[in-house]
Amino acid sequence: MQTAEKTLDEILNLAAAHFRVPREKLSPDADFFKALGIDSLQTLDLLTRLEQHFHVELPDYELQGVTDFRTLASKIQARL
């Protein structure tokens, strides 16, 4: 199983590439709504891309209240 740090790094890379935000501007504890400038529909898009990348299912209710990359990574790590 891959490490939590690697999971977090892959999420940041994926988000930066897809939403065209410089990778260095994304920090693990950043609010991803603000950092990526995304709305609720784009959040669903991100969720789908993460599920595909990590080959996991992420029930959207588990993401309620999750706003930073580090917590998001922990939710994914728990399903790897």
Added chain:
Amino acid sequence: MEGTNSGEFKGHALSWHLDGGVIELALHRAPCNEIGSLSLTELESLAAALDDIENRAHALIIYSEMSSGFCAGADLRELYERAHAMGKSQATAGVRDFLERIHRVMNRIDASPLTTIAAVHGVTFGGGFELALTCDLIIADKMARFCFPELRLGLIPGFGGIPRLKRDLGNAVVRDLLLTGRSFNATKAQQIGLVSQVVSEGEALRAARATAAQIGKFDRKTSASAKQFIKPIPHEELRREIDLFCELFSRPAVEAGLKKFVESTDAQPYLP
């Protein structure tokens, strides 16, 4: 609106045209094809036009021109504002009338002798999911997501979703979708038998057209007979769904749920 009796129609929420035996219905109401009174009226025009143009076609493809997705479901803002402006009994009567009308359209598409294909991408939620479920085949872009969020508002799907899901899928999956309100991605949707093909981003319409071309090689009457045999319309359950929806809609909790949704500034208003 124009050209409803010909093979072409251009409306504000949707358009269709007939070409080479395939009717293509494009949804194009911003932001994500929310189904309100305007969409319903134009869908009714399609249902009426099918009587005239169906005999010149073998397939119907439904797709969205909106980048955000296939359809986000019922127009909850319109529903809330209309209900808010009326008395309780009048609002419930208005909802029942809307449901009776949308069910007639959905049943008409479901029962069409044409082979029907929903080419979906992105958000395919609530009433949009229900529209896709009327089709014989669902072809999904890999970024499609399917969800019945109605229980979050204290409601059930009202456009025929539960009876059609029960017809097409195992009951455990239906319970998962309805009772958790969670969304499924296209891969999951294919695993459970909901989606027939998953294709790359932006390729659903192309795949649907290729499928429609294949269907065109078969005898139309044989296809229609096979469809009638394997895809019964669950009329009794559909009626019960309208009654149950109206019963639930009359509760104060629903108005509160709709108000919360409409007035939300939350970045994730689709979450409970």
